[in-house]
Amino acid sequence: MRNIILSLIACCLVQSHLSAQQNTTDTRHQPLRDLNGYFPMQSPTNIAEWNIRREHVLRQILVSQGLWPMPQKTPLQATIHSKQQMDGYTLEKVYFQSMPGFYVTGSLYRPLHAKGSTDKFPAVLCPHGHWPQGRFYDAPASTLKDQLASGAEQFGQGGRNPIQARCVHLARLGCIVFAYDMIGYADSQQITYELAHRFAKQRPEMNHPTDWGFFSPQAESHLQNIMGLQTWDSIRSLDFLLTLPDVDTRRIAVTGASGGGTQTFVLSAIDPRVKVSMPAVMVSTAMQGGCTCENACLLRVGQGNIDFAALFAPKPLGLTAANDWTVEVETKGYPELQKLFTLLGKPEHLHLEAHTNFPHNYNYVCRRAMYQWFNQHLALGFSQVPPERDYKYQTAEQLTVFNSEHVRPAGGVALEKKVLRHWEQQSQQQIDALLGNGSRNTKRFQEIIGGGIDIVLGKSLPPGADITYDQQHETQKSGYLQMNGILSNSKNGSANSILFLYPDNWNKQVVLWLTDHGKLGLLDESGNPNSDVQTLLGKGCCVVGLDMLFQAEWITGNESEAHRTRSVANPREAAAFTFGYNYSLFARRVHDILTAVSFVTNHDMQPTSVYLLALDKTGPLAIAARAQAGDAIDRLAANTNGFRFANVTDLQSPNFLPGGARYHDLPGMLAIAAPQVTWITGEKKIPPIVTQVYQVEKPADAITFNAAPTSSCSAAITWLLESK
Known part of the structure; x- marks a missing residue:
C-alpha cells in the first residue's frame, strides 16, 4: 500500500x-562500455603523478584477480621427468601444484650445457594464447602452406606450432624456457576448456552461498575468476623456474601472444621478478580481450591494456602489432607509452614491431624481433642473433606429461569447488591474521582491507x-x-x-x-x-x-x-x-x-x-x-x-x-x-x-x-x- x-x-x-x-x-x-570500446591512457605530466596512478592501477589489477592480498604459496611439489636430448636443446615434462590439488602442466626446454660448465642461464616464461590445444597445436596443412608462401613461417616442421618454435629457438640461444598450459588446454584438463574459455550460461547447481562454482554470483562477489587463477598459475610458474639451480634469477623474461600476451603483460605488471617483457598482438586501445580467461570484474573500469603494459616501465618492454585490434597502436597507445618511458628516463627500453600486413599472429617475423630484444636485454651475447632453423615438431602424444607412471589428476565439479574453497578459506585466514597482534596490525588491516574495498x-x-x-x-x-x-x-x-x-x-x-x-x-x-x-x-x-x-x-x-x-x-x-x-x-x-x-x-x-x-x-x-x-x-x-x-x-x-x-x-x-x-x-x-x-x-x-x-x-x- x-x-x-x-x-x-x-x-x-x-x-x-x-x-x-x-x-x-x-x-x-x-549504453554500457564493453571490451570493444576505446581505452586510451592518460600520459602523466610528472613522476609523482605517475607513481600515484601506478599504485592504483596495480592494486586494481590485483584486487580484480583475487590476489589482494597475495595468496599464501603452498608447496609446488614439482615433478620433472622424461628428459630427451634434442638438436641443440633438451626437452622435459613438468607438472606441479599451484594450489593444493590443482596442477600446472608444461614443457621445459633447456640449452645444452657445455661439459663442465657452471654458468647459469636466463629464463623465459611462455604463456601460449588461444591456439587450439596450445603446446599440442598442429597447424592445418592449408594454413601452413599459406604462411610459408607469405613469409610468416620458414619451415615445414617448425611452422606447425609457433609456440614450440619460439621455445626451441630460445633454448638454442641459451635460455631455459617453460611453456605452460592455459587452463583447459593440452594437459590442463582439471577445469575444462568449455568452462574456462566458452562459459555462456549460469549453472543453478553451482550458485549457492556456501558451495559455488566459477562464474557464479558468489564467485564474483569473492573475486574468484578464471583469469585470476590463470594469473596465479603464471606466478607459480615463475616460482617453478626460479627453483631450477641453473636459472639466473636476475635475467627473467616473459613473452606470449594473444591470450598469452594478456598473461604476459599482467604478470609483468604485478611481479617484480620479471626483468624483460614482450607481449605480442594484445596491447592496444581497442578490443581488450574477448575470452572469459582475459576478463575479470573490476579489471578495466577506468583503465585498459595500455595502462597495464605501462606498469612495466621503465624496464625493457617490446610489443608487436598486426592487422587485428592492435593495427592502430602505433598512433593510439604507443605514443603515450613513449612519453612515459621518456619521462622515466629510459626511452630506449620501449620498442614496437608493427607488421600490419599479417593477421593476428606470433609468426617468424615477430619472433625474430623478440629474439633480438631478448638478446639485447637478457645479455645473450650475440653480435647478430642466429636465425631460426627447423626442428622436430612434437606431437601431443610425445609432449603429454601424463602416463601410467605419472597419473592424470582428477578434475570436474568436485575439484572446481575444492579450488574455490581453498582460495576463499586461505584468503579469510590472511585477513583475520592482520588483526592477530592487536593494534600493531591495525594499520596493515586498513591498508589491505581498506585498499581492497576502495x-x-x-x-x-x-x-x-x-x-x-x-x-x-x-x-x-x-x-x-x-x-x-x-x-x-x-x-x-x-x-x-x-x-x-x-x-x-x-x-x-x-x-x-x-x-x-x-x-x-x-x-x-x-x-x-x-x-x-x-x-x-x-x-x-x-x-x-x-x-x-x-x-x-x-x-x-x-x-x-x-x-x-x-x-x-x-x-x-x-x-x-x-x-x-x-x-x-x-x-x-x-x-x-x-x-x-x-x-x-x-x-x-x-x-x-x-x-x-x-x-x-x-x-x-x-x-x-x-x-x-x-x-x-x-x-x-x-x-x-x-x-x-x-x-x-x-x-x-x-x-x-x-x-x-x-x-x-x-x-x-x-x-x-x-x-x-x-x-x-x-x-x-x-x-x-x-x-x-x-x-x-x-x-x-x-x-x-x-x-x-x-x-x-x-x-x-x-x-x-x-x-x-
Whole structure:
C-alpha cells in the first residue's frame, strides 16, 4: 500500500515544485562500455603523478584477480621427468601444484650445457594464447602452406606450432624456457576448456552461498575468476623456474601472444621478478580481450591494456602489432607509452614491431624481433642473433606429461569447488591474521582491507570542486525552507535529484536520509515531511533526501531499471563482460551518496556535523559509503537487515557487487570505518570483526547496537539527537 501511495505522490509531484527537471544529463544512462570500446591512457605530466596512478592501477589489477592480498604459496611439489636430448636443446615434462590439488602442466626446454660448465642461464616464461590445444597445436596443412608462401613461417616442421618454435629457438640461444598450459588446454584438463574459455550460461547447481562454482554470483562477489587463477598459475610458474639451480634469477623474461600476451603483460605488471617483457598482438586501445580467461570484474573500469603494459616501465618492454585490434597502436597507445618511458628516463627500453600486413599472429617475423630484444636485454651475447632453423615438431602424444607412471589428476565439479574453497578459506585466514597482534596490525588491516574495498566500490569522497548544484525550486514552508534541484558530479557524470528541508532554527547539523523510494521516502501520504522527519526538523536538523541512480524520478521510462543491474549486449552470462568495464548499480549508488556527502560537507554554510541515516534496504549502501567517506560522516545509523553480498544469487540484482564479499562482506565495510561513531540494527549481534576492530581503534562505545529493528527509526533518531 505504501508503494502505491508513493507512486501517486510521485505522479502529482511531477507537475509540482518538488520534482526536479527530467534527468537528461546523467551520462550513466548511456549504453554500457564493453571490451570493444576505446581505452586510451592518460600520459602523466610528472613522476609523482605517475607513481600515484601506478599504485592504483596495480592494486586494481590485483584486487580484480583475487590476489589482494597475495595468496599464501603452498608447496609446488614439482615433478620433472622424461628428459630427451634434442638438436641443440633438451626437452622435459613438468607438472606441479599451484594450489593444493590443482596442477600446472608444461614443457621445459633447456640449452645444452657445455661439459663442465657452471654458468647459469636466463629464463623465459611462455604463456601460449588461444591456439587450439596450445603446446599440442598442429597447424592445418592449408594454413601452413599459406604462411610459408607469405613469409610468416620458414619451415615445414617448425611452422606447425609457433609456440614450440619460439621455445626451441630460445633454448638454442641459451635460455631455459617453460611453456605452460592455459587452463583447459593440452594437459590442463582439471577445469575444462568449455568452462574456462566458452562459459555462456549460469549453472543453478553451482550458485549457492556456501558451495559455488566459477562464474557464479558468489564467485564474483569473492573475486574468484578464471583469469585470476590463470594469473596465479603464471606466478607459480615463475616460482617453478626460479627453483631450477641453473636459472639466473636476475635475467627473467616473459613473452606470449594473444591470450598469452594478456598473461604476459599482467604478470609483468604485478611481479617484480620479471626483468624483460614482450607481449605480442594484445596491447592496444581497442578490443581488450574477448575470452572469459582475459576478463575479470573490476579489471578495466577506468583503465585498459595500455595502462597495464605501462606498469612495466621503465624496464625493457617490446610489443608487436598486426592487422587485428592492435593495427592502430602505433598512433593510439604507443605514443603515450613513449612519453612515459621518456619521462622515466629510459626511452630506449620501449620498442614496437608493427607488421600490419599479417593477421593476428606470433609468426617468424615477430619472433625474430623478440629474439633480438631478448638478446639485447637478457645479455645473450650475440653480435647478430642466429636465425631460426627447423626442428622436430612434437606431437601431443610425445609432449603429454601424463602416463601410467605419472597419473592424470582428477578434475570436474568436485575439484572446481575444492579450488574455490581453498582460495576463499586461505584468503579469510590472511585477513583475520592482520588483526592477530592487536593494534600493531591495525594499520596493515586498513591498508589491505581498506585498499581492497576502495577498488571494489570504485570511488572515494569526491572533491567539492567537482560538484555543482542547480537549484530548481525553493518554497518557504511553516518552520522550514524546502529546496530541490540537481546535484552533478563532473568527474563521474552523475546528476541526482536532491531535496533539502532546511529548518528556520538550523543547528548546523545535517541528516542525509536514504530511503528505498529516494527523496519521496521522507514524505507522508499528503506530500509533507513525515513525522520522523518533522522530529528532526523540530530539533533544528537539516534533512536531505536523495534520488540515487535509477531511483524514483530518475527511472528513464523503464521501471525495471530500479530493480535490475544492466548488462552489456554480450549474450554470454559472464559477469566480467559487464562489470569488468562498468561499475555495478550498487557501486554507482554508493558514488551518489558520496557526492551528496561531499557537497554538504564542503558547503558554504559550513555544517558542524553530517549524519547518514538508512533504516530500510538502503542500509548496506550507507555502510559502503561510510567505508569510503571516513570522518566526513560524523555518525551513521543503519539497518543491515542481515544483508550479506555472499547471499546475492542474481548477477543482475541491484545488490550485486563484484568483490562485495571478498573483504569480510558487509561487516568488513563496517569495520574499516572504525573508529567513527556508528549505530546499527538488523543483526543478531555486532559482527565479531566489527567489535574486534573498534576495540583496537577506540573504546567499544563508539559503536551502538540496537537489537530491536522494529523500533529502529525512533531509536536511531533518538541516538542521533542525543549523541555527543
